[in-house]
Amino acid sequence: MTTLQRTKIAPGRPPLVSGKQPLVGHLPEFLLAPERVLWRGQRQHGNIFQLAVPGADVVVLLGKRNSEFFFKETDKRLSIADAYPFFTRMFGSEFYFMGSVEQWKKQRDVVLPRFQGGQIADYIQVMDQEAARFVESLGDRGEFNLTEEFGVLVMRIAAHAFLGPAIADDLVAGDFFEEFRKFSMGMSFFLPDWLPVPRTVKSNRARDRLRQSLGEMIQQRRRAPIDPPDFLQHLVESVYADGTRVPDNVLVNFVLMFCWAGHETTTGHLSWALADLIEHPSELRRVRAEAEHLLAADQVDLSGVRGMRFTYDCLHETERLHPVAYILARQAQEELDIDGYTIPRGAFVFTSPAISHRLRETYPEATETYWPDRYSQPGGRSARGSLIGFGAGAHRCLGTHFAYLEMQIIVARLVAEFELELVHGMPKPMSGAGTTKWPANPCAVRYRRRS
Structure with missing residues (x-):
């Protein structure tokens, strides 16, 4: 972790949240219940305040206007790479936003076409094929754990779409999903990255195993290209704008990032989305009507999925209420002024979708x-545009459109086929600051095939 100089609260600095403990400040509370301390800060001081963390200045910016500042200044006076030191260990110091702005743009231009236009339409068949296979595997009745089953399904779709069906079968039959769970354990804002704690050790070992497997797949494709080319083949053959070949370590990290990001965000979002619908029967009936209309067609295609407008709105409402990435971070590269406050150079700057999405000033x-009907009301476009669960601006997640299409298809297949109920009621979010906010166990669904 980057070493920062701790500065006493000085005139012009954002106000400090109450509850600071001697020596440790707010760190124990933040690690245990981050949203609690963030809400307390918002109630006491509004949308700009400071947390006391040993060895670091931490400033929190909430609300739509401050979020716009946060994303606008990214790659200018706010750095992503310095705020996520653990990503450097997970992916490498010169990969994507861990590298320079020039490196990030150069690498982004390689993969951006794979998530646009006709390429997205090609993924629809993969998504529906895997979703239909999952539904069929459930039988007529039973129970399943949301995050466990959706985690494997999401990973299958990512592996099938990005690596090909044969590779997907081999990987998912093994421990691919569990490897990514271990890999994700490497995320931690305030634990020194060099500290050999068990979660970091497991993450590093999983990273090395995943890199080896993915590197072997890339080498195999170089030896035996396929035609017509799929996502992986396009990636293997990709070159930068200057004509130089993309290095294999960058290609490995691309596949690692896409599979990891889908696993980490889509699994949680999809689990929350189905739980939200089950808890709201009238909205579930409307989604089911759209699903039945979609599946009545001979083939699930892009225009049909896009026609599921209410389902799309329901997924956005889940993003608002249950953002899986509940905190986003940057580090100040120079002293910043905002609304009369000074943010010191080197400070961590946080924004929180989990808090900002529930502020009355925006909603x-x-x-x-x-x-979900809020997005079809006057002002609904603004309400949708204020969501930051997938980031915003130039750094909005490249796979957001892919993820929403995938979730629409999976939800459609499930609600059209089954009557559903939550076995233990609406789940709670996972606790602590070292994880994305999936539903915590127990989060089981009981299902019965509709007659």
Whole structure:
């Protein structure tokens, strides 16, 4: 972790949240219940405040206007790479946003076409094939754990779409999903990255095994290209704008990042989305009607999925209420002024979708209520545009459109085929600051095939 100089609160600095403990400040509370301390700061001081963390200055920016500042200044006066030192260990110091802005743009231009236009349409068949296979495997009745089953399904779709069906079968039959769970354990804001704690050791070992497997796949494709080329073949043959070949270590990290990001965010989002629908029967009936209309066609295609407008709104409402990436971070590259406050150079700057999405200044109507119709009301475009669960601006996740299409298809297949109920009621989010906010166990669904 980057070493920062701790500065006493000085005039012009954001106000400090109450509850600071001697020596350790807010760190124990933040690690245990981050949203609790963030909400306390918002209630006490509004949308700009400071946390006391040993060895670091930590400033929190909330609300739409501050979020816009946060994303606008990214790659200028706010750095992603310095705020996520663990990503450097997980992916490498010169990969994507861990490298320079020039490196990031150069690498982004290689993969951006793979998530646009006709390429996205090609993924629809893969998504529906895997979703239909999953539904068929469930039988007529039973129970399943949301995150466990969706984790494997999401990983199958990513592996099938990005690596090919044969590789997907081999990987998912093994421990691919569990390897990514271990790999994800390497994320931690405030634990020194060099500290050999068990979670970091497991993450490093999983990273090395995944890199080896993915590197072997890339070498195999170089030896035996396929035609017509799929995602992996396009990637293997890709070159930068200057004509130089993309190095294999970058290609490995691309595949690692795409599979990891889908596993980490889509699994949680999809699990919350189905739980939200089960908890709201009237909305579930409307989604089911769209699903039945989609599946009545001979083939599930891009235009049909895009026609599921209410399902799309439901997924956005889940993003609002249950953002899986509940905190986003940057580090100040120079001293910044915002609304009369000074953010010192080197400070961690956090914004929180989990808090900002529930502020009445942005969502004045039914803020705490699951209400997908907010996005079809006057001002609905702004309400949708204020969501930052997948980031915003130039650094909005490249795979967001892919993820939403995937979730629409999976939800459609499930609700059209089954009556569903939550075995243990609405799940709670996972606790602690060292994890994305998946539903915590127990989060089981009981299902019965519709007659």
